[in-house]
Amino acid sequence: MRQILRFDELDSTNAYAKRNRSFLSDQTVLVARTQTAGRGRMTRQWLSEVGGLYFSVLLKPVQTRFLPNLTQWMALCVCESVREAGAEAFLKWPNDVLADGKKLCGILSEAVTGKKGFEALVLGVGVNVAQADLSQAGQPAVSLKMLGLPLTPEEILPRILDRFFEGYEQVVNRGFESIRAAYLARFPYLGKPVTIRCGTREAAGTVQTLSPQGTLLLQTPQGVTEISIGDMMV
Ligand code: BTN
Numbered sequence: 001m002r003q004i005l006r007f008d009e010l011d012s013t014n015a016y017a018k019r020n021r022s023f024l025s026d027q028t029v030l031v032a033r034t035q036t037a038g039r040g041r042m043t044r045q046w047l048s049e050v051g052g053l054y055f056s057v058l059l060k061p062v063q064t065r066f067l068p069n070l071t072q073w074m075a076l077c078v079c080e081s082v083r084e085a086g087a088e089a090f091l092k093w094p095n096d097v098l099a100d101g102k103k104l105c106g107i108l109s110e111a112v113t114g115k116k117g118f119e120a121l122v123l124g125v126g127v128n129v130a131q132a133d134l135s136q137a138g139q140p141a142v143s144l145k146m147l148g149l150p151l152t153p154e155e156i157l158p159r160i161l162d163r164f165f166e167g168y169e170q171v172v173n174r175g176f177e178s179i180r181a182a183y184l185a186r187f188p189y190l191g192k193p194v195t196i197r198c199g200t201r202e203a204a205g206t207v208q209t210l211s212p213q214g215t216l217l218l219q220t221p222q223g224v225t226e227i228s229i230g231d232m233m234v
Contacts, residue, residue: 002027002165011037013056014124018112021120026060029161033153038126041108042199042231047137051130051145053153057164059121066175067121068228069214071095071109073171073179074123077163078105079186081156082127086149091186093207093216093232097127102142104128125160129153176214184210189234194218198230 003025010016010032017030032055035048048054059070075095082089082097082104089099097105108124128134128143129151144151170178184190187210195204196218205220216227 001025002029004029004031004161007032009034009036011035012039012124013054014039014108014110014122017056017058017122017124018110018120021058021112021122024058026058027165028058029055030058031055031153031157039108039124040106040126044138046106046108046126047134048126049131051132051143051153053125053127053129053156055157056122056124057161059123060119061121061172063172064118064121066171066173067111068094068109069171069176069179070121070168071107071123072176072183072214073167074107074109074125074160074164075105076179076183076186077160077167078107078125078127080182081159081163082144082149083186084159085144085151085156087144087147089186090188091183092234093187093189093210094214094229096232099147100142102140103137104142104144127153127156127160129156175212176210177212180210180212180214183214189232192234195233196227196230197233198227201230203227203230 013030038046038048040046079097095107105127110122112120130145131143134141189207205218208217208219218225
């Protein structure tokens, strides 16, 4: 059953969701006003001061084929929600939301497995909403407030969640193919030169398209390479 649990402070909403996964029900949303140990992708830290939106959705889908696509779906939902609020946001594959060329939202998705295999997926979302200063974020970052949009985290959260849960079953059952057109409409990198970094590996080329599975097809001097994970540098 869908429920929202709110906290003044947590170490990390993702860590809390993972620790408590066995007694939290499917579709539980954990929201924290601040995090003391907010985590980003690739073991980075996520600055979590008051004013940002920090939440995790705990999911226990029966069908697990399209788990990476749920992260892309969440990114698209955030992108559409902030656009509705007036931000000219767009997507940077696989699941960043940018505005003014800077990071507005990041998503850390973590699959938890146990003795019997897959147990849960935790989608952790950080949206820069009302922060006035993000100079300590460790990367170029922007908030809705800096874009001139005076919203609060409490106002933006239901817009994102309503959208996400409305399309959730469709993405669980049909994967990226069901959201590909909408995703591509917010993805401005087709035909653009990019470098994809994954750990110590890098691939440079031109973005050809996104496949029906949500992977990135990169035209390189050696031919077309299909990439399923990494950081896109533009
Ligand atoms: C990224 O590096 O782009 C992903 C950032 C994800 C941050 C969010 S904030 C809520 C949730 N809890 C965490 O510790 N991380 C995610």
